[in-house]
Amino acid sequence: MSALLASTRAELLRLRRWPALWVLLGVWITLNLTFVYGFNYIAYRTGDASAVTEGVPPQALLADMLPTAVPQSVIQGMPMFGGAILMILGALSAGSGYGWGTWKTVLTQGPGRVAAFGGTLAALALVVIGVVLATAAIDLGVSSVLAVVESQPLEMPPLGELAEAVGAGLLVLGMWTAAGVLIGVLTKSPALAVGLGLVWALVVENLLRGVSDLLGGMATVSDHLPGTAAGSLVGALGARGEAEGDGTPGVLTVLDGGTATWLLAAYLVAFAVVGLMLVRRRDLA
Amino acid sequence: MTTDRLTKRYGDRLAVDAVSLSVRRGEVYGFLGPNGAGKTTTLRMLLGLIRPTGGRATVLGMAPGTPSALARIGALVEGPGFYPYLSGRYNLRVMAHYQGLADSSVDAALDRVDLTGRGRDKFRSYSLGMKQRLGVASALLGDPDLLILDEPTNGLDPAGMADMRSLVVDLAAGGQTVVLSSHLMVEVQEICDRVGVIAAGRLVAESTVADLRGASVVLLRAEPLDLALAVAMRVGGDDAVEVVDRVRADAPYGGGLRLSLDPSVVPALTRELVADGVNVLEIRAVERSLEEAFFEMTGPGVRNAGIPTPLETLEVSR
Structure with a gap:
């Protein structure tokens, strides 16, 4: 246990000094703010019928930007964009250790393979928790300012709804991070891991979902892919899905919330366990 | 540290073939052999980084690679592996954390390899010699009983090599057991008490330097x-x-x-x-040089393992 704690501390120390981590988190926060508030606010103020907000009445636009909509706005970008970014982080964290030779150096320090890899997972879990909480806090802050500026009642979202959103965010981002770590371990190369992971998350899953209508039986498979589960959980919590035209890409309504939650948790655990087994058994040559 | 018919097979190729060697407490043991002879593979097995295909090894009375064994071993294997974006000092702090050591051990280790002045610079910006020294510093963390240094002078300039050798001699004088692999006879001849000679995966001799030279x-x-x-x-x-x-x-x-x-x-x-x-x-x-003794032992059969004979070198240069 103490070895796991020591490994987590060590990994946190090197993660928080890693420019790549802050770049990725900065990109995520920027994406979230731009798509939830930036474009919508410009469209609302100018009455401009842009491609993104076409046909949406201004009042609906404003409602989406108020604090009561934060539970949805925090998580709507997570199934596809936030997930992809955190998967990159996971893939880089695990994969670059092979190229840099740091896995070798770390393992010769004697924490044991399980503790060393567990420390990496634990440190990344703390990063994910930080990302979700920070996103929620920033969105609450920005939406409150907007409410005041637009002279709207400053009404906070129900705490239960906010907690649900945070939980869903943790599951979705956690699952994608674990997926990234697993690909990083499998490929032993950060570049290959990031490339393959992105192709899977952004292209292959979408293609499979497209093909599933044509092939019998494919639907069962494509309905239970990691991205589908992530999108369905977020969709079940009230975020507008991609099928609605003005919704966020990646948000789906394929599975119900309960099924999606269990499936996500199962994927998260499976990715972590398979990664752990690989690290434990494989030669580090 | 002892190994008993330690073997590692990659597909059809025997990288390490039934190597039985023993290192005594407090000595500087030279592990000598041409590139590709199986030195690094053997050392990796002793550290638990790779699993042997056959045979057994005991390190400090324990199975290789167990946390309790590794806690008493410091190692630099096949080049230093550190986070390029961190400073030398921060890299050592991370490794010290992994061992559960206090930050004070970091300064001592940096000082030991003369890197205190450059401790705040990024690892990426280090010269090869400084990177190697940082690798030795991380091996020194926690004051281990056994130091395993794999080609620590590889890629260093003559001054760097001399510094590294005197560092190893100092460490041995402090009572630490040192296992040093090298393809340079002079190095082993200068600083080692006993030598294991490996060629094409087989241990061809193990003895004191003086005995080997005759x-x-x-x-x-x-x-x-x-x-x-x-x-x-x-x-x-x-x-x-x-x-x-x-x-x-x-x-x-x-x-x-x-x-x-x-x-x-x-x-x-x-x-x-x-x-x-x-x-x-x-x-x-x-005095017969270790080099002569080495060529005598390894014979023409293993020349293909990476050491060009003078004649071959001549032919290539033509």
Whole structure:
């Protein structure tokens, strides 16, 4: 246990000094703010019928930007964009250790393979928790300012709804991070891991979902892919899905919330366990 | 540290073939062999980084790679592996955290390898020599009983090599057991107590440096040769003296005598020769270099393992 704690501390120390981590988190926060508030606010103020907000009445636009909509706005970008970014982080964290030779150096320090890899997972879990909480806090802050500026009642979202959103965010981002770590371990190369992971998350899953209508039986498979589960959980919590035209890409309504939650948790655990087994058994040559 | 018929097979290729060696507490053990002979693979097995295909190993009385064994081992294997974006000091702090050590151990280790002044610079910006030294510093963290250094002078300039060797000698003087792999005979000859010679995955010899090199000889060039021969036989005995065509490889002139005697005989022998009216042109004691011993042991069969013979080198350069 103490070895796991020591490994987590060590990994946190090197993660928080890693420019790549802050770049990725900065990109995520920027994406979230731009798509939830930036474009919508410009469209609302100018009455401009842009491609993104076409046909949406201004009042609906404003409602989406108020604090009561934060539970949805925090998580709507997570199934596809936030997930992809955190998967990159996971893939880089695990994969670059092979190229840099740091896995070798770390393992010769004697924490044991399980503790060393567990420390990496634990440190990344703390990063994910930080990302979700920070996103929620920033969105609450920005939406409150907007409410005041637009002279709207400053009404906070129900705490239960906010907690649900945070939980869903943790599951979705956690699952994608674990997926990234697993690909990083499998490929032993950060570049290959990031490339393959992105192709899977952004292209292959979408293609499979497209093909599933044509092939019998494919639907069962494509309905239970990691991205589908992530999108369905977020969709079940009230975020507008991609099928609605003005919704966020990646948000789906394929599975119900309960099924999606269990499936996500199962994927998260499976990715972590398979990664752990690989690290434990494989030669580090 | 002992290994018993330790073997690692990659597909059809035997990287390490039944290597049985033993390292005693407190000694500097040289692990000598050409590139690709299986040195690093053996060391990786001793650290638990890779699993042996066969055989057994015991390190500090424990199975290799267990946390309790690794806690008492410091290692630098196949080049230093650190986070390029972190400073040298931060890299060591991360590794110290992994061992559960306090940050104070980091400063001591940096100081030991003369990197205190550059500790705040990024690892990425280090020269190869500094990277190697940081690798040794991380091996020193936690004051281990056993140090495993895999080619620590690889890629260093002559000054860096000399520094690294004196560091290893210092460490050994402090009582730490050091296992040092190298493909450089001079290095091993200079700083090691005992040597294991590995070629093409097999341990071909294990002994002290002195034993491997064998006894030294005395070479004599003198005129007239027959008179010198008679005097030498009188001093050293009939069997110890041998007439050779050339006493030195780099000079075409004259034959001489090769005496299998201890160098301490030189003054007495010289007096006798002069007293008998022999003109002494040259007399010197010669030690066989480890390199000669090494080529003798490994023989032509393993030359393909990576050491070019002078003739091959010549042909390539043509």
